[in-house]
Amino acid sequence: IGGGGQPKPTNLEIRKARTELTFKEDTDLPLRKSHENPEVDELYKKYLKEPLGHHSHHYLHTTYSPNVTRDMATYNADESAGLDSILAKYPDHPQYLLPIVIEETDQKGYISDPSLVKIAKHVHPYPPQVESILSHYHFFPRKYTSDTHVYLCRCHNCMMKGQSKVMQALKERYGVDNLHSSVSRDGKFTFHTMNWLGYCVNDGPAMMVKRRGGDYVEVLTGLTGDGVEQSLKGLKGNVFKWAKNKIVEQTLKAEGRYSLIENNVAVKDAVSKAVKMGPTQVIKEVTEAKLLGRGGAGFMTGRKWESAYKADVKEKYVV
Structure with missing residues (x-):
């Protein structure tokens, strides 16, 4: 009564009033003793067996190890x-x-x-x-789990094409209850699910494999529940290699209002051409080309850009 977790101020009279109220509240409770609680009784019947028994001791007690101070x-x-x-x-x-x-x-x-x-x-x-x-990205773990991370796309397109069967096959084969940053039974894989990977518009379900120290990530599409284990072993199927080193090397270089990719003449020329064309003409070109987003929903890119162009805000970003 009157401890650190209770309201302040406090004095002898306040503590006395709180004590009386606590006793009164306890007296008015319909269930006051833990051994008379039917839920506790059910817990012992199903799992803990008996008070002070082996099971209850194992599950309700813990051990402590010395707190090793490190430099x-x-x-x-x-x-x-x-x-x-x-x-x-x-x-x-x-x-x-x-x-x-x-x-x-x-x-x-x-x-x-x-x-x-x-x-x-x-x-x-x-x-x-x-x-x-x-924390916005899936690809930067804050602790080590395994050398290989597997990312499964769960967009509508992949799910309709059987991704749930692929996920179930992975759970059974690698001994994980779920695929939300779970480590396989053998410790070789860490599984994740993502809202979309972007490679599955035409050939889902899709999965991406990222290996520590590798020069690329591997994206597999057209997966089946029966073939997913073999895909992880030998990376069979449709494999796309995304050179991570290129991503690192292609750092952005600010040039006036625009950020252009360094040492990439084609991109510089394309951006320069787009700037000369102007927003409305660029949007018209993208719309007529019928370009789609890569998230699996097949949304028109031109419509997205047009919405951004018409938005009444000072700063706009296209990623």
């Missing part, structure tokens, strides 16, 4: 080892955040707390800002 300086150095060589490649500017974390994740398999702090100091945002950006 935080050594811990921080170990966790961010190798990061300095990555940071040395990039200027200290926020636009290089993603290339840096891509390399660090590829090197270590996750982004540790010391690495996050060091990266934040390099690119200038505060650590919580970096954390919020990384």
Whole structure:
């Protein structure tokens, strides 16, 4: 009564009143003793067997281990080892955040707390800002789980084409209850589900495999429940290789109001041409080309761009 978790102020009279009220409330309760609680009784019948028995002791008690104090300086150095060589490649500017974390994740398999702090100091945002950006993506784990991560698309297109059977096959084969950042029984795979991968418009269900230290990620489409295990073993089927190193190398270079991809003449020419054409003509061109989004819904890209163009706001971004 009157402890740290209770309202302030407090004095002897207030504590006395609270004590009386607590006793009164307890007296008025229809069920006051745990051993008379039917839910507790049912729990013992089904699982715990008997009070002070083997099962109840096993499930209701715990053990404690010594709290080993570690040298935080050594811990921080170990966790961010190798990061300095990555940071040395990039200027200290926020636009290089993603290339840096891509390399660090590829090197270590996750982004540790010391690495996050060091990266934040390099690119200038505060650590919580970096954390919020990384948490937006599926590809930057904050702790190590396995060297191989498997991402399954669960868009409408994939689900209608049998992705649920693929998911069930993975659960049974690799011993996981769900596919939400779950590690396989053998510790080799970490499974994730995504709202869309973008490769499944014409040939779902789709799955992406990202291996630590590899130069590419592999995207498999047209999966079946029977063939998914073989796909993970030998990567059979439709495989697309996305060179991660190219993504890292193609850092954005600011030129006036526009950010153009460095050392990519074709992209520069295309952007320059689009700027000369003007917004309405570009939207008309994209609409007439009947380009679709890659999320599986088949939404018209021209319609998206037109909506963005007509939106009454000062700043607009196209990703």
